[in-house]
Amino acid sequence: xxxxxxxxxxxxxxxxxxxxxxxxxxxxxxxxxxxxxxxxxxxxxxxxxxxxxxxxxxxxxxxxxxxxxxxxxxxxxxxxxxxxxxxxxxxxxxxxxxxxxxxxxxxxxxx
Amino acid sequence: xxxxxxxxxxxxxxxxxxxxxxxxxxxxxxxxxxxxxxxxxxxxxxxxxxxxxxxxxxxxxxxxxxxxxxxxxxxxxxxxxxxxxxxxxxxxxxxxxxxxxxxxxxxxxxxxxxxxxxxxxx
Numbered sequence: 001x002x003x004x005x006x007x008x009x010x011x012x013x014x015x016x017x018x019x020x021x022x023x024x025x026x027x028x029x030x031x032x033x034x035x036x037x038x039x040x041x042x043x044x045x046x047x048x049x050x051x052x053x054x055x056x057x058x059x060x061x062x063x064x065x066x067x068x069x070x071x072x073x074x075x076x077x078x079x080x081x082x083x084x085x086x087x088x089x090x091x092x093x094x095x096x097x098x099x100x101x102x103x104x105x106x107x108x109x110x111x
Numbered sequence: 112x113x114x115x116x117x118x119x120x121x122x123x124x125x126x127x128x129x130x131x132x133x134x135x136x137x138x139x140x141x142x143x144x145x146x147x148x149x150x151x152x153x154x155x156x157x158x159x160x161x162x163x164x165x166x167x168x169x170x171x172x173x174x175x176x177x178x179x180x181x182x183x184x185x186x187x188x189x190x191x192x193x194x195x196x197x198x199x200x201x202x203x204x205x206x207x208x209x210x211x212x213x214x215x216x217x218x219x220x221x222x223x224x225x226x227x228x229x230x231x232x233x
C-alpha cells in the first residue's frame with residue numbers, strides 16, 4: 001500500500017499564495033490521477049481539483065493543481081487567499097490494489 | 112441539485128450493530144458507483160467501502176472487512192452500510208459520496224452527503 005503525506009498545517013495572509021504538497025510514498029505520482037478536496041469546518045468535503053489539475057465548474061480559478069515527478073508529489077496552489085479558503089484540504093489518489101487513498105489532510109489558516 | 116442524505120447513526124455499545132442509509136435524489140442513482148467514507152473526531156478521511164452501480168461488485172477497507180456490508184436498492188435510490196461488531200475505533204462521522212467515472216475510467220467523488228455520526232461507547 002502506498003501513502004500520501006501532507007503537511008499538518010500551513011498558514012498565510014489574505015491575498016497571498018499558498019501551496020500544499022502531497023507526496024506519494026511508493027509508485028509514481030504520475031501513474032494515477034490526484035484529486036483535492038476542501039472541507040470547511042463543520043461541513044462535508046467538496047472537490048476542488050480532479051485529475052491532477054482540472055477544476056470542477058464553480059471552483060474559482062484561484063485554485064490550481066499540479067504534479068512534480070522529481071519529488072513524486074502533487075500540489076494544490078491557492079492564490080489571492082480569502083478568509084473563506086480557511087479549511088482542511090485532502091489529496092486523494094488510487095492504484096489497482098488500493099481503490100481510494102487519502103492524504104492525512106492539511107489545515108489551512110488564513111490570518 | 113444532487114442530494115445525498117445519510118441517516119441511521121447514533122450511540123451504540125461495543126459489539127453492537129447499526130444500519131446506515133443514504134438517500135439519493137435528482138440523479139439516476141443506478142448509473143453511479145457509490146462509496147462510504149468515515150472521519151473519526153478530529154481526524155482525516157478514511158475510505159470504508161465501494162459498490163458498483165448494479166450492486167454486483169463491492170470492496171472494503173481492511174479495517175472493516177468482515178464486519179461491514181455495503182448494499183444498495185436502486186428502486187429506492189438508497190445506499191446502505193450494515194455495520195456489525197462495532198468497536199470504539201469505529202466512532203466517526205460516516206459520509207456517503209457519489210463516484211463519478213469518466214469515459215476514460217478515471218474517477219473522483221463529486222457529491223458528498225452531510226454525514227451521520229456513529230458513536231461506539233458503553
